Amino acid sequence: xxxxxxxxxxxxxxxRADCAERGLRLTPQREVLLRVLSEATxxxxxxxxxxxxxxxxxxxxxxxxxxxxxELVRKGxxxxxxxxxxxVQFEVNPDEHHHFVCRGCGQVWDIYLASVDVRVNxxxxxxxxxxxxxxxxxxxxxxxxxx
Amino acid sequence: xxxxxxxxxxxxxxxRADCAERGLRLTPQREVLLRVLSEATxxxxxxxxxxxxxxxxxxxxxxxxxxxxxELVRKGxxxxxxxxxxxVQFEVNPDEHHHFVCRGCGQVWDIYLASVDVRVNxxxxxxxxxxxxxxxxxxxxxxxxxx
DNA sequence: GTACATGCAAAAAATTTGCAGAGAT
DNA sequence: ATCTCTGCAAATTTTTTGCATGTAC
Numbered sequence: 001x002x003x004x005x006x007x008x009x010x011x012x013x014x015x016r017a018d019c020a021e022r023g024l025r026l027t028p029q030r031e032v033l034l035r036v037l038s039e040a041t042x043x044x045x046x047x048x049x050x051x052x053x054x055x056x057x058x059x060x061x062x063x064x065x066x067x068x069x070x071e072l073v074r075k076g077x078x079x080x081x082x083x084x085x086x087x088v089q090f091e092v093n094p095d096e097h098h099h100f101v102c103r104g105c106g107q108v109w110d111i112y113l114a115s116v117d118v119r120v121n122x123x124x125x126x127x128x129x130x131x132x133x134x135x136x137x138x139x140x141x142x143x144x145x146x147x
Numbered sequence: 148x149x150x151x152x153x154x155x156x157x158x159x160x161x162x163r164a165d166c167a168e169r170g171l172r173l174t175p176q177r178e179v180l181l182r183v184l185s186e187a188t189x190x191x192x193x194x195x196x197x198x199x200x201x202x203x204x205x206x207x208x209x210x211x212x213x214x215x216x217x218e219l220v221r222k223g224x225x226x227x228x229x230x231x232x233x234x235v236q237f238e239v240n241p242d243e244h245h246h247f248v249c250r251g252c253g254q255v256w257d258i259y260l261a262s263v264d265v266r267v268n269x270x271x272x273x274x275x276x277x278x279x280x281x282x283x284x285x286x287x288x289x290x291x292x293x294x
Numbered sequence: 295g296t297a298c299a300t301g302c303a304a305a306a307a308a309t310t311t312g313c314a315g316a317g318a319t
Numbered sequence: 320a321t322c323t324c325t326g327c328a329a330a331t332t333t334t335t336t337g338c339a340t341g342t343a344c
Contacts, residue, residue, distance in 0.1 A: 144276030
């Protein structure tokens with residue numbers, strides 16, 4: 001089931017359609033990247049993706065993959081995973097989900113929450129007038145292996 | 148009030164005590180760094196901190212500040228802020244709090260929550276046996292200026 | 295005195311940029 | 320024909336490392 005309940009083929013079709021819709025051309029390099037993204041498990045780094053794309057198109061340049069990822073994030077097709085580490089990790093699971101971060105090994109797992117109830121304490125909070133689009137919960141601790 | 152309800156002097160004393168307790172020597176460089184951290188507002192990057200330390204000790208090396216920050220994180224005196232961006236940001240607010248991330252300008256604010264209620268859906272979640280030490284909520288959206 | 299900390303300089307890692315040419319629409 | 324995208328190579332930015340020297344405890 002994880003990392004996503006939508007099958008890769010479906011996700012690939014969706015990504016292609018999203019690109020077309022937003023005026024991103026479907027070049028061979030971009031198509032391979034989309035396929036790699038749609039099949040990805042976990043949270044690949046830009047470098048992971050460069051390597052995987054190169055398994056199919058060995059001549060693809062670093063810059064192309066980085067630029068494409070940037071563009072896909074800008075258009076909202078994928079997201080960066082907000083977990084500090086070395087390199088940026090990309091979030092390719094389109095389902096609404098959250099994360100568990102192990103402080104031992106640094107790995108990140110997708111988790112699904114049955115309920116999220118959060119209320120801001122406006123009195124203590126030094127910012128107002130903000131609009132919330134998305135809520136993400138990160139649980140931090142130790143995974144079964146690191147315990 | 149923000150970024151922390153404890154006054155800088157108190158936070159500085161706490162950090163010094165924590166260092167002593169964990170066998171970290173109080174060198175002049177480290178003391179200046181602790182003072183800068185205790186007075187910090189927001190979420191400084193390593194480079195921000197290097198610059199601020201150098202206002203007091205102009206000869207401090209890059210490596211020293213980076214190594215110290217690493218050590219302070221390892222010992223749990225500060226944390227890295229889990230928000231993807233360019234450089235790692237440090238979390239120096241010792242109070243329990245959460246974050247609002249603006250997708251327009253990328254800025255991050257501390258927010259305080261009145262209540263957090265989260266229940267994991269174990270059936271959908273592909274990991275078990277993990278132990279949770281801390282829960283962090285990130286709200287994503289647009290700040291008042293970027294709206 | 296000893297173990298830990300620092301400075302320096304260089305390396306490594308991650309990401310971005312300029313530019314000329316190729317390709318999609 | 321146009322505007323986007325790509326490859327290459329080099330530059331930038333951020334962080335880490337080795338080693339000799341210095342210093343807090």
